[in-house]
Amino acid sequence: MKHCLVVDDSRVIRKVACRILEDMEFSCIEAEDGQQALDKCRQAMPEAILLDWNMPVMNGIDFLKALRNESGGDKPVVVFCTTENDMGHITEALRAGANEYIMKPFDSDILSAKFAEVGLI
Amino acid sequence: MNSANFEFLANLLLKKSGHVLSPEKGYLLDSRLGPIARKEGLSSVEELVQSMRTGNDQRLSWAVTEAMTTNETFFFRDRTPFDLFKSEVIPHLAENRRPGSKARIWCAAASAGQEPYSLAMILREERSALRGVQMDILASDISDKVIEKAKAGLYSQFEVQRGLPVQLLVKYFQKQGDLWQVDPSLRQNISFKTFNLLNSFQTLGTFDVVFCRNVLIYFNQQTKTDILNRIASRLAPDGFLFLGAAETVLGLTDAFEPVAGKRGLYKRKAIAQAKVA
Ligand SMILES: C[S@@+](CC[C@H](N)C(=O)[O-])C[C@H]1O[C@@H](n2cnc3c(N)ncnc32)[C@H](O)[C@@H]1O
Numbered sequence: 001m002k003h004c005l006v007v008d009d010s011r012v013i014r015k016v017a018c019r020i021l022e023d024m025e026f027s028c029i030e031a032e033d034g035q036q037a038l039d040k041c042r043q044a045m046p047e048a049i050l051l052d053w054n055m056p057v058m059n060g061i062d063f064l065k066a067l068r069n070e071s072g073g074d075k076p077v078v079v080f081c082t083t084e085n086d087m088g089h090i091t092e093a094l095r096a097g098a099n100e101y102i103m104k105p106f107d108s109d110i111l112s113a114k115f116a117e118v119g120l121i
Numbered sequence: 122m123n124s125a126n127f128e129f130l131a132n133l134l135l136k137k138s139g140h141v142l143s144p145e146k147g148y149l150l151d152s153r154l155g156p157i158a159r160k161e162g163l164s165s166v167e168e169l170v171q172s173m174r175t176g177n178d179q180r181l182s183w184a185v186t187e188a189m190t191t192n193e194t195f196f197f198r199d200r201t202p203f204d205l206f207k208s209e210v211i212p213h214l215a216e217n218r219r220p221g222s223k224a225r226i227w228c229a230a231a232s233a234g235q236e237p238y239s240l241a242m243i244l245r246e247e248r249s250a251l252r253g254v255q256m257d258i259l260a261s262d263i264s265d266k267v268i269e270k271a272k273a274g275l276y277s278q279f280e281v282q283r284g285l286p287v288q289l290l291v292k293y294f295q296k297q298g299d300l301w302q303v304d305p306s307l308r309q310n311i312s313f314k315t316f317n318l319l320n321s322f323q324t325l326g327t328f329d330v331v332f333c334r335n336v337l338i339y340f341n342q343q344t345k346t347d348i349l350n351r352i353a354s355r356l357a358p359d360g361f362l363f364l365g366a367a368e369t370v371l372g373l374t375d376a377f378e379p380v381a382g383k384r385g386l387y388k389r390k391a392i393a394q395a396k397v398a
Contacts, residue, residue, distance in 0.1 A: 085278060087296055090287060101287040103278050110282045117286050 002120070003046040005029045007037040007063065008081070009055040017050055017081070020108045024121055034058025038066055045072045048120050050111075051098075053082035053089065061096055068097040077118050081106060122150065126170040130185075133173070137186040138263055139319050139344045153188045157181075187264050191339070194232040196284035197239045202334065202363045202385045207243055209383065210330055210361050211250050217359060220253030224329040229318060229352070230336035231260035234271025234303075235284070240332070241307045242289055259325065261316035272313045274303035318348050322355045329357050334385075335365035342373065349374040353389055362387040 004026040006017045018028040029046060031037035035058040037049070049067075053060040060080065067073040077099045082089070085103040093101055099118045102110060115121045122130075130150075131142040150166050158169040161181070173181055197203050214224050228237045237260035244256050262268050281290055281301045294301045316325070318336070331352050337345045352362060353376035362377055363385055364370070370377040370387055377387040 085296075087291065090291055094288065094291065103282060106282075110279075113283055 001025060001027045002048060003027050003029060003044070004048040004050060005031060005037060005040055005046040005076075006050045007031045007034065007055070007060065008050075008052040009033060010052075013052070017111070020111050021050070023108070024112055024115065034060060034063030034066070037063050038070075041067060041070065041073065041076070045075050047076060048115070049076045049078045050081050050102075051078055053080065053084045053093075061092060064093070064096045064098060077120055079114055079118065081111075122147065122167055122170065126167060126174070129174050130170055133182055134186060134189055135341075137182065137319075138190065138317065139340045140186075140189060141339065141341050142189070149189070154185060157184055157188055187266065190264050192232045192262075192264065192267050194235045194335075195280070196235045197286075198236065198284060198334070199366050199385070200284075202332070203239055203243060205383050205386050206240065206330075206363070207247060209380075209386065211243075211247050213359070213361075214254055214256075214329060215250055215252040218254045218329075221255070223255045223257055225326065226256060226258045226330040226332065227325070227328045227355075228258060228260045229316075229331060229333040231262045231268070231271060231313075232264075233267045233276075233280075234260060234274060234313075235276075235280070236260075236332060236334065237271070237311050238274070238293075238303055238307060239284075241311055242293055244310070245293075245307065256310065258311040259314065259328075260311050261314045263315065263317045265315050268313050268315050272308075274308055275300045276302075319344070322351050325355065327355050327357060328360060330361045330363070331356055332363045334363055335368070337364065337368045346373045350376050353377060356389060358389055360389065362389075 004021050006014050006028055008014050009032050014030045018030065021028050026048065029040055031040050033055040051060045051064065060082065064078060078097065079100040079102060080093045080098050081102040081104060083104045090101050100114045102114055112121065134140040134142050154166045154169060158166050161169060163169050163172060173185070218224050226240060231237050237258045240258060244251070260271055275297065277300060281294065290301070293304045293307055295304065333352060337348065340348070349370055356362065364387065366385060370379065375390060378390045380386040380388055
């Protein structure tokens with residue numbers, strides 16, 4: 001089973017995302033902010049990361065930059081999932097090493113389409 | 122709906138768009154035609170059809186026909202046809218057409234434009250593989266509404282997240298308020314046109330590639346056969362035809378045969394080619 005780390009400061013969003021991902025046969029790990037996410041990655045790199053942008057402590061983009069500098073941190077497929085929906089944010093995310101980008105609100109169709117796009121399913 | 126009204130409507134659609142209105146599709150009537158009934162100041166779809174039977178309002182029967190089309194589509198739908206376009210069609214045309222010559226693609230049921238724009242993006246990405254062969258796209262659909270939308274090239278956030286890789290969104294779209302607009306340069310080689318597949322293809326010219334996807338499903342056997350044969354007569358002898366995942370030529374025409382192992386891709390049959398030569 002593939003592991004997906006769901007990083008979002010909203011408990012509700014994490015639950016919704018995990019329910020969809022579990023239907024897609026992922027096992028989910030949750031983190032509330034970038035720092036927690038980085039700690040989880042240092043314990044074990046997941047195959048996939050669904051990543052919010054605005055979070056306390058450490059935001060999504062800082063987490064992504066830090067992750068890509070970790071050993072093995074180039075492996076996880078990172079899909080942003082955020083309300084930030086302007087070209088500036090999207091290009092910044094791609095430049096920092098994001099593989100795909102979901103603009104909220106999302107549903108299971110969008111999530112599975114984007115995961116298929118990057119070869120996760 | 123009473124059966125005389127249903128039959129009237131079914132006949133109208135068959136004549137105008139070739140669509141088969143089977144009783145199982147009756148559930149669509151209220152959602153599709155209700156808005157038209159209200160606009161006409163009528164209290165129900167039943168009354169709308171009743172009034173169509175007595176009057177002979179062409180504008181109204183056209184609006185009803187258009188409202189009964191299903192325009193569901195998305196970027197790079199089903200993926201495989203677009204992969205095959207890249208791996209089979211482009212190399213073949215690059216090899217068999219002269220540099221500087223024009224090859225033509227027809228999206229025969231283009232809906233709101235996602236299919237032709239997906240092709241236009243591939244053509245741009247694969248420009249060097251084309252070795253100087255120019256590709257133009259004709260995007261047509263029976264519905265004015267979707268052709269207008271396709272021309273405008275404006276899509277909602279939801280639409281640009283269905284099938285479109287974010288790298289291509291960034292490269293070929295601009296944000297306009299809440300919507301996303303296709304880059305004008307991508308529209309350059311596409312012409313948009315309202316066109317009914319029941320009409321003669323004579324005026325359209327000839328094509329090297331035809332995408333006729335997810336539209337044959339709405340027609341009866343006879344209409345499917347007729348359209349496929351007429352596509353064959355407009356297609357270069359070595360041209361390609363793409364159909365939707367639930368569609369086939371088998372049992373309908375001898376003009377085409379499936380390309381082994383390439384789902385959704387068809388070529389003109391060798392015998393047919395010999396006749397043309
Ligand atoms: C389900 S969409 C398919 C769009 C696209 N080819 C795809 O596969 O995503 C079917 C389209 O066929 C169009 N259509 C239906 N009947 C037609 C006809 N007689 N002539 C031309 N287009 C027609 C509809 O308006 C609709 O936009």
